[in-house]
Amino acid sequence: MSLLKRIGGSTGAIGNDAAQPGNRPAGPPRSDAKTSAQEENQNDLKIRVQTRLLNELDPKMDLSNVAKVRQQVEEIFNSILDSESIVLTRTERARMFEAIAADIIGFGPLEQLLNDNEISEIMVNGPKKIYVEKRGKVTKSTVTFSDDQHVLRVIDRIVAPLGRRIDESSPMVDARLPDGSRVNAVIRPIALCGPTLSIRKFKKDGVSIEDLIRFGSLTREMAEFLAACVKAHLNVVVSGGTGSGKTTMLNALSGFIPDGERIITVENAAELQLRQDHVIPLESRPQNVEGKGEISIRDLVINCLRMRPDRIVVGECRGGEALEMLQAMNTGHDGSMTTLHANTPRDAIARIETMCLMSGMDLPVRAIREQIAAAVNVIVQLSRLKDGSRRTVYITEVQGMEGDVVVLSDIFVFEQQGIDEKGKIIGQLKPTGLRPRFVDRFEENNIYLPPNIFGFSGIDRF
Numbered sequence: 001m002s003l004l005k006r007i008g009g010s011t012g013a014i015g016n017d018a019a020q021p022g023n024r025p026a027g028p029p030r031s032d033a034k035t036s037a038q039e040e041n042q043n044d045l046k047i048r049v050q051t052r053l054l055n056e057l058d059p060k061m062d063l064s065n066v067a068k069v070r071q072q073v074e075e076i077f078n079s080i081l082d083s084e085s086i087v088l089t090r091t092e093r094a095r096m097f098e099a100i101a102a103d104i105i106g107f108g109p110l111e112q113l114l115n116d117n118e119i120s121e122i123m124v125n126g127p128k129k130i131y132v133e134k135r136g137k138v139t140k141s142t143v144t145f146s147d148d149q150h151v152l153r154v155i156d157r158i159v160a161p162l163g164r165r166i167d168e169s170s171p172m173v174d175a176r177l178p179d180g181s182r183v184n185a186v187i188r189p190i191a192l193c194g195p196t197l198s199i200r201k202f203k204k205d206g207v208s209i210e211d212l213i214r215f216g217s218l219t220r221e222m223a224e225f226l227a228a229c230v231k232a233h234l235n236v237v238v239s240g241g242t243g244s245g246k247t248t249m250l251n252a253l254s255g256f257i258p259d260g261e262r263i264i265t266v267e268n269a270a271e272l273q274l275r276q277d278h279v280i281p282l283e284s285r286p287q288n289v290e291g292k293g294e295i296s297i298r299d300l301v302i303n304c305l306r307m308r309p310d311r312i313v314v315g316e317c318r319g320g321e322a323l324e325m326l327q328a329m330n331t332g333h334d335g336s337m338t339t340l341h342a343n344t345p346r347d348a349i350a351r352i353e354t355m356c357l358m359s360g361m362d363l364p365v366r367a368i369r370e371q372i373a374a375a376v377n378v379i380v381q382l383s384r385l386k387d388g389s390r391r392t393v394y395i396t397e398v399q400g401m402e403g404d405v406v407v408l409s410d411i412f413v414f415e416q417q418g419i420d421e422k423g424k425i426i427g428q429l430k431p432t433g434l435r436p437r438f439v440d441r442f443e444e445n446n447i448y449l450p451p452n453i454f455g456f457s458g459i460d461r462f
Contacts, residue, residue: 113141226380236378260278268283323359
């Protein structure tokens with residue numbers, strides 16, 4: 001007996017069509033209708049089996065032991081199919097079990113997308129519209145959720161282990177997956193199209209500076225220069241728009257921090273992957289149901305100063321914590337790093353200035369600019385180009401103040417040379433020929449760079 005006849009549903013209509021050939025629609029529509037009905041019936045069967053399985057599982061089961069839970073789920077799943085005499089092919093049986101197991105102990109339909117190493121971003125716009133980014137291109141996925149409640153269950157499974165919540169009174173949340181991937185969720189009434197998820201995936205083994213060179217994000221000369229900046233304890237700000245690769249760059253630059261230094265990281269959702277041994281990661285905390293207990297990024301940055309850090313790495317400056325970050329950079333915590341959203345190095349300076357004003361401190365603008373000029377040494381500007389590629393477009397030195405203006409000097413600038421037949425942007429980040437003022441800091445740390453890195457020839461080394 002076929003699966004369609006055994007589970008009923010719309011099989012009667014299909015049977016009536018088969019009995020009356022004259023009423024049968026031509027070719028493709030008939031096949032499409034049959035396939036759609038079969039998928040719908042299999043989905044109904046999956047929901048029925050899954051509901052019974054959930055009722056039979058121990059609600060107090062420890063879900064942290066995935067292998068053990070999976071084994072128990074499989075045993076109950078097989079017993080349900082056998083007890084109800086449900087006939088499935090081996091492929092159908094395996095597919096249904098994987099889907100049910102993903103819903104119970106994983107992240108449901110997202111599991112297969114999370115396991116695809118080519119996907120860098122997953123965007124869920126309600127239960128039926130899921131988009132993915134591969135190699136810089138966004139396409140619609142064939143994967144779907146059954147309804148809003150299905151999406152909400154997966155969101156809850158993501159945020160609950162982190163002690164966070166999402167409901168009508170708090171319809172937005174930042175979180176992370178166990179592998180460090182960044183998650184943002186928004187639900188009704190804020191998200192009109194239904195529960196919305198944005199997942200920024202990260203490679204499990206991280207992205208090194210060599211990977212960025214291979215991807216074309218920067219040149220080897222630039223990599224040598226940035227490595228020298230980190231080793232010489234210069235303060236670095238990584239600036240860029242959304243999705244431009246700021247956190248990836250920050251991770252790569254952190255690889256140049258020498259072992260033995262005490263590094264404290266501060267993040268909204270922990271995703272930095274520093275490989276040094278002496279790293280203390282701190283993560284902010286939202287307020288609880290009673291509106292209390294919030295620990296902000298600013299609170300953590302202030303607390304960092306009491307933890308004897310050699311370097312402070314803030315995942316992203318978004319508000320008043322920028323002032324504390326500048327003060328830390330100016331009070332002996334050289335070599336600190338952070339990221340922020342801005343489109344150019346000049347915009348980055350203005351953004352830091354604005355964030356400092358958000359701190360609530362009544363400081364004159366000139367005093368803030370002097371803090372910026374004294375604290376920040378290098379701005380690494382990233383951009384996501386029209387072809388989807390992520391490139392370093394400026395490496396800029398902050399030289400100091402002239403009057404009321406913070407003086408910037410571009411050391412490297414990206415020059416676009418054209419577009420190839422595949423639509424890819426052709427260009428190269430080239431040195432401007434200007435020698436940064438902080439080269440003396442390199443020599444103090446016994447770091448010497450060849451002069452061609454800065455765009456001029458000669459036998460002298462700087």
